Amino acid sequence: MSKLYTFLKYFFITFWTVFVVAPFLWAVSTSFKDFQSVNSKVTYIPWLDFEPTLEGWRVLIKSPAKGGVDIVEPYFNSIFVTCTASLISIVLGTLAAYALSRFTFKAGFVRNNDITFFFISQRIMPPIVLSIPFFIFLSTIGLLDSLLGLVVVYIVLLMPIAVWIMVDFFNRVPKELDETALIDGCNPYQAFYKVVLPNSIPGLIVAGMFCIIFGWIDFFFAFILTFTEVQLLPVKVVALNSSITPWWSLSASALISVAPLIIVAFIVERYLSKGNLSGALK
Amino acid sequence: MNFKHKFVFLFPGLFVLIGILIFPIIFTIRLSLSGWNSYTPEMNFIGITNYIRLFTDDPRFWESFFRLSFLSVTTVILQYVIGFALAMMVWREIKFKRFFRVIFLVPMMTTPVIMTVIWRTFFHESLGPVNDLLGGLGVKPILWLSDPVIAKFTVIIVEVWQWTPFMFLLLLAGLLSLPKEPFLAAAIDGASPLRKFVYVTFPLMAPISIGAIIIRLIEASKIMDTVFVLTSGGPGTATETSSFYIYIKGLREFQMGYAATLSFTYLVIMIISLTIIAKVLTKLMIKE
Numbered sequence: 001m002s003k004l005y006t007f008l009k010y011f012f013i014t015f016w017t018v019f020v021v022a023p024f025l026w027a028v029s030t031s032f033k034d035f036q037s038v039n040s041k042v043t044y045i046p047w048l049d050f051e052p053t054l055e056g057w058r059v060l061i062k063s064p065a066k067g068g069v070d071i072v073e074p075y076f077n078s079i080f081v082t083c084t085a086s087l088i089s090i091v092l093g094t095l096a097a098y099a100l101s102r103f104t105f106k107a108g109f110v111r112n113n114d115i116t117f118f119f120i121s122q123r124i125m126p127p128i129v130l131s132i133p134f135f136i137f138l139s140t141i142g143l144l145d146s147l148l149g150l151v152v153v154y155i156v157l158l159m160p161i162a163v164w165i166m167v168d169f170f171n172r173v174p175k176e177l178d179e180t181a182l183i184d185g186c187n188p189y190q191a192f193y194k195v196v197l198p199n200s201i202p203g204l205i206v207a208g209m210f211c212i213i214f215g216w217i218d219f220f221f222a223f224i225l226t227f228t229e230v231q232l233l234p235v236k237v238v239a240l241n242s243s244i245t246p247w248w249s250l251s252a253s254a255l256i257s258v259a260p261l262i263i264v265a266f267i268v269e270r271y272l273s274k275g276n277l278s279g280a281l282k
Numbered sequence: 283m284n285f286k287h288k289f290v291f292l293f294p295g296l297f298v299l300i301g302i303l304i305f306p307i308i309f310t311i312r313l314s315l316s317g318w319n320s321y322t323p324e325m326n327f328i329g330i331t332n333y334i335r336l337f338t339d340d341p342r343f344w345e346s347f348f349r350l351s352f353l354s355v356t357t358v359i360l361q362y363v364i365g366f367a368l369a370m371m372v373w374r375e376i377k378f379k380r381f382f383r384v385i386f387l388v389p390m391m392t393t394p395v396i397m398t399v400i401w402r403t404f405f406h407e408s409l410g411p412v413n414d415l416l417g418g419l420g421v422k423p424i425l426w427l428s429d430p431v432i433a434k435f436t437v438i439i440v441e442v443w444q445w446t447p448f449m450f451l452l453l454l455a456g457l458l459s460l461p462k463e464p465f466l467a468a469a470i471d472g473a474s475p476l477r478k479f480v481y482v483t484f485p486l487m488a489p490i491s492i493g494a495i496i497i498r499l500i501e502a503s504k505i506m507d508t509v510f511v512l513t514s515g516g517p518g519t520a521t522e523t524s525s526f527y528i529y530i531k532g533l534r535e536f537q538m539g540y541a542a543t544l545s546f547t548y549l550v551i552m553i554i555s556l557t558i559i560a561k562v563l564t565k566l567m568i569k570e
Contacts, residue, residue, distance in 0.1 A: 005475075009371055016368060017385050019443065026411055027400045042414035088298075096295030103288035115292070119299065124552055126504040126525045129545040132532050133306035133313070156302050159295060188287040219395035219507050224533070234395050238511060247403055254396045261391035269383045272454060 024255070031056045031251035038247045056248030060256065071236055071253050078216065078233040078257075081147055085154035086211035090204065092155075093119075093162025098192060100163070101170035102178065119163040122156055127220035130156070135224060145229045153221050158211040165210060169203030170196070202271065209264055216261055233257045313542035320536040332543035342519065343527055343544060347551070350523040353434065354502035357441040362495055364442065365449030370483075373457045383454070390447035395507040401440050402427070402512055430520035433513050437521050440508050445501070449494055456490035457483075488567040496560050503552060524548050 029044055037043045037050030046052035059069050096119065099105075100112050134153055135144065143149030173196060181191035197204075222232040237257055240250045317328045336343060372382050389397070404410050405426035413423045426436045464486065468478045506525040509515060515522035515530070522530075528548065532541030 012367065013371055013382060016364070017382065020385055020389055023397060023400050023404055023443075026404055030403065038409065042409060042411055044411065092295035092298055095291045099288050099291035103291075105288070105292070115296070119295075121553065122299065122303070123500050124503070124556065125549060126506060126528075128506065128525045128528045128532070129310065129549060130306050132538060132541060132545075133309040136309065137305050152302060156299065159299055163295070189290075192291075213391060217393040217395075219393065220510075234393050237396050238399060240399075245403075250399060250403070254400050257396050258392040262388055265384050265387040265391050268387055268451065269380055272383060272451075272458065273380060 027251040027255050030247050031249075031255060033248050053248075056246070056250075056252040059246075059249045060253055069236070069240065069249055069253065071233065071256065074231045074233045074236040075256075077147060077230055081150045081154060081222075081232065082212055082215035085151045085158055085215050086208060088151070089155050089158035089162045089211050090208055093159045093207070094166050094200075094204065097163050097166030098170055098196065100167050102175070116163065116167055120160050122160045127218075127224075131221060131224040134221070138225060145226050147230055149225060150222060150230070150232070153225065154215050154218065157218060157221070158215055161210045161214055162207045165207040166200075166203055169200060169207075173199055205267075205271070209268065213261060213264065310542045310546055313539055314546045316539040316542075318537075318539040318542075323536075323538075328539075332540050333547070335540070336543055336547060342522075343524070345519070346522045346524050346527040347548070349434075349521070350503065350505065350525075353437060353441070353505055353521075353523065354499060357438050357445070357505075358495060358498045358502050360438070360442050361446045361449045361498060362491070365446050365494075366453050366487075366491075368446070368450050369454040369457055370479075373454065386450050387447050389444050390451070392444070394444050395511055397444065398440060398508050398511040401436075401443075405436055427513055428517050430517050433517060433521050437505070437508055437512060440512060441502070441505065444508070445498065448501075449498055452494040452497070453487065453490065456487055456494075460486050492560070492563050492567055495563060496556065499559065500556060503556075 029046065030038065032046050032052035032054070033043065033050055034053045034055060043049035060071050062070065064070050100116050105112050105115060130153075138144040138146075138149045138152075143152065177199065178188075178191045178196055181195040182188070186194065217234070219234040219238065222235050223238075226232065226235065234257070237250070237253045240246060240253065312325065314332055315327060315329060316325050317331070318325060368386050372379050372386070376382070405412055407413055407423055407425060407427065410426075412426065417423065425432055427433055460483075464482050465478070468482050473481070504525060505523050506529075509521050509523055509526050510529075513521045515526045524544075528541050528544045531537050531544060
């Protein structure tokens with residue numbers, strides 16, 4: 001019985017690992033192919049099945065005028081928009097979460113939970129519902145097709161995540177902590193800044209990582225709200241997926257775009273193993 | 283504590299969010315009462331004509347809605363079962379534990395729309411590796427993207443690949459934070475692993491499970507990127523979800539007014555049904 005269980009367990013783990021890794025291996029292999037080795041028959045292993053070439057990677061840094069793709073600028077745009085929006089969301093979200101965790105609000109039938117729900121419920125809205133009004137909104141204030149416009153939109157996307165994680169986290173930070181600080185003569189802001197915040201770093205890191213993930217992976221808003229002036233990475237990569245798809249540069253650009261966040265997987269795992277994440281994510 | 287301080291903490295975030303959202307929401311409601319389309323691009327007032335059209339004369343929207351329900355519920359159940367199984371397996375000591383944890387987390391860090399582009403070449407019916415390898419085993423080429431039934435499952439496979447890690451992460455974090463005492467008690471009583479799971483682990487995990495399922499349902503109901511790149515809603519309308527249908531009406535056919543009607547109706551249905559699901563799940567999973 002227990003032998004069978006162990007066998008099944010390792011079988012399942014192996015199966016899932018292969019399933020997770022397969023598309024990446026395929027993309028790595030494809031990124032070194034040329035037209036011939038993609039379109040004649042299915043090939044897998046470089047040198048054995050096909051002659052590898054660096055062309056797929058080279059076009060990524062060439063300027064479009066020379067027939068390249070140039071993903072350098074979109075790359076930096078993506079980093080800028082994701083980081084700025086995450087930072088603003090974390091700051092505002094953490095403050096709001098602290099208020100919702102420590103004080104009681106009462107306005108008509110609205111209580112703390114309703115305000116928290118209001119924040120989190122913004123995630124229910126599918127991007128398409130917001131994209132049409134945002135399109136008109138941003139064109140009215142002249143921010144269509146600009147980095148700043150995207151940052152504004154991404155705040156709506158990310159602040160709910162920050163509030164969700166931080167409210168839960170602050171609920172776990174003992175209230176005595178701030179009370180002691182207040183008795184010691186701090187005002188509420190000092191208590192928050194000097195005592196609560198330093199004790200909330202694991203929560204802040206988790207919230208930050210989630211904001212960065214969900215900002216980095218957004219496609220639809222960037223797709224609808226930008227055209228030529230500003231391009232974000234996902235839009236640029238998907239644009240390659242046209243009628244005659246260059247599978248090699250597509251794979252190369254896809255790998256480069258997903259690479260930075262894979263580091264996040266290692267950080268998350270570290271926190272899991274140290275037990276710091278459990279408190280922040282329950 | 284002094285009471286005016288609490289507003290200083292809450293209001294910046296609250297007002298920024300409301301400030302950004304108030305226009306889109308009011309605008310959507312107002313737009314849904316207009317006949318804005320490519321012939322008359324103006325904010326006229328046609329009352330509830332759009333809503334009447336939606337409820338009496340648009341089976342395609344309701345079909346897309348039921349398709350979405352099917353896709354999101356199926357993917358979330360699969361993600362929950364697989365995510366829970368994976369979390370259980372790397373919860374306790376196992377060889378290469380940290381390696382597997384990282385591997386299981388990786389897909390959620392990747393951009394769905396970009397990975398879907400890769401999946402599209404992966405499932406390519408004549409040049410993709412899946413059909414080629416299956417062909418080696420003597421299986422006839424499977425129409426992953428052009429058969430109306432199979433295309434739905436291809437979408438499900440990609441969604442499960444992408445988001446099982448999220449479920450896995452929430453459940454593993456939950457497992458790691460469980461108190462030790464109940465497990466010791468069960469061990470002393472000599473409970474079998476199965477009984478331990480049914481009577482100790484699962485009940486303790488119920489609140490975390492509910493939270494994780496609701497969050498995933500919210501996110502899964504927005505399935506759009508995957509469909510957009512993988513199948514464009516096709517073949518025909520076989521994988522068209524509500525979001526995608528609204529996208530077609532609004533930004534391809536420019537029936538802005540009608541698209542706003544769809545958006546608003548969709549939003550109301552989603553908020554109501556997610557609230558009901560949350561209540562029912564809580565009842566079902568927490569007995570006491």
